[in-house]
Amino acid sequence: MDTTQSSVGSSTRPGLTHDVDLKAGTCSCEATIRVCRHVRVALIRDYKARTLRMIERYNHELLNEDERLELREAIIRR
Numbered sequence: 001m002d003t004t005q006s007s008v009g010s011s012t013r014p015g016l017t018h019d020v021d022l023k024a025g026t027c028s029c030e031a032t033i034r035v036c037r038h039v040r041v042a043l044i045r046d047y048k049a050r051t052l053r054m055i056e057r058y059n060h061e062l063l064n065e066d067e068r069l070e071l072r073e074a075i076i077r078r
């Protein structure tokens with residue numbers, strides 16, 4: 001799953017979404033600042049997804065099933 005591309009809902013205009021491409025560093029909104037709210041939301045989503053993938057890859061042998069689920073839940077809730 002590529003989490004560097006994200007569709008983020010507008011907070012001021014319900015139903016409208018903006019397309020963020022983290023690799024290109026772009027957002028389809030008209031904000032004049034470089035790191036708009038949509039890019040920040042996309043960065044957090046990407047960070048969480050990467051962290052979860054990392055945990056699933058490396059901790060598989062270190063933790064038992066219950067510990068893995070607990071850790072996963074704790075990250076999702078943050």
Ligand SMILES: [Zn+2]
Pocket residue numbers: 018027028029030031036037038039
């Ligand atoms: Zn934006």
